[in-house]
Amino acid sequence: MSGRITIIGLGPGDARYLTHEADAALAAADTLFGYGPYLDRVPVRNHQTRRASDNREESARAMAALQCAAEGASVAVVSGGDPGVFAMAAAVCEAIDSGPQAWRHLDLHCIPGITAMLAVAARVGAPLGHDFCAISLSDNLKPWPMIERRLDAAAGAGFVIALYNPISRARPWQLRSAFDRLRRHLPGSIPVVFGRAIGRAGEELVLSSLADADPARADMATLIIVGSVETRVIEREGQSPLVYTPRSLQCASV
């Protein structure tokens, strides 16, 4: 056995979302790899080396981290949210799958974190209180017709839908197209939650409806939750509304 590689979920924002397990894993590493803004959230420790890279370089980062671990280092790869949800854990596994045999002998661990949809849901109540799915709207890595097919299937079967990677400069039209697609299946009254930069500076929560959902409200830091026909809104005087999906569903919606 040579080195060690640990892929660590930082949660959506500042240190309050870190688990004790993630804290301990961060402290135990000698070399940290990650997207710069995620690395910036990790307290500086003098004995550690930091290797920041761009967020479009996940495969290269995974390979560099594995190579560093194979040379004997104790490597941490930091990931926003949960590393297993549209993040670095799959990138590292892909690199191992197609890389040298030595990488399979590394001591590898994943440390789960609070993924964005859980943080956004907690801010508004319990919109994920019943069956739900998570779909990335990025068509960089899969064809758009597959995304449409999944939106159709999820909306048609009554899942609440969390949309990751809704929009970027390189992908400006996909979110509008996704909302249009969902409107084929779902009434306009369905609650839609835009959660931006939850737990960080510039945090913003907007409650809209499928009829009024405006793609311009989203950016790369936004996670969107589209309710099901069962999702309800509780108005509260002097406070923001609660949004939740009941545990008990009605036969009528089968």
Added chain:
Amino acid sequence: MSGRITIIGLGPGDARYLTHEADAALAAADTLFGYGPYLDRVPVRNHQTRRASDNREESARAMAALQCAAEGASVAVVSGGDPGVFAMAAAVCEAIDSGPQAWRHLDLHCIPGITAMLAVAARVGAPLGHDFCAISLSDNLKPWPMIERRLDAAAGAGFVIALYNPISRARPWQLRSAFDRLRRHLPGSIPVVFGRAIGRAGEELVLSSLADADPARADMATLIIVGSVETRVIEREGQSPLVYTPRSLQCASV
């Protein structure tokens, strides 16, 4: 404003999965409500009152906690995993929706936690690395045909599927039926992960396939992840295999 109610996710197991935010919220409460085994995970503090209840009494617990907060207490409702995923946050929202107006004036917060599917996924690699859904197999609160329809939709559209509440003494046949249903859509070679009591005493991980998936391997403490046709297994000499779903999917499976 009268009292305060905070619904806190403990994560799947011991204190290593607690976030700093959850720690602080647990310390700030004067009255704790929860299912007994979850309360038992919270360190005892002398100034706090504990009110344990059975896990089939979620609605009654939610109402008692809200009433206690309305009388001025600072209440914490503890939940295993994440409170927003098939857990107490929806139960509390339901109680507010049908309860007295005073409950809407309470200062309410949800603190997210590591839900079981993230913990199980982290143990084996990154099976949730691409689009996925979470389905509760409990037909106590929704009709079985709706569950079948969701299994059909999810498998047909290529989602990885996390199965919560797979089996219990009162629901002995549902998991076998769900596997049979999924076999209509998916090849038998698809990886299936059984994660039992992750992060707790008696933790057990089993990697199987859809063809061989044995419902008898599951109990109330088990979370099951059924892969998609894209999910891959990396064999490793002297270590358990890695299971992951690549970020980049092939057009062929549309």
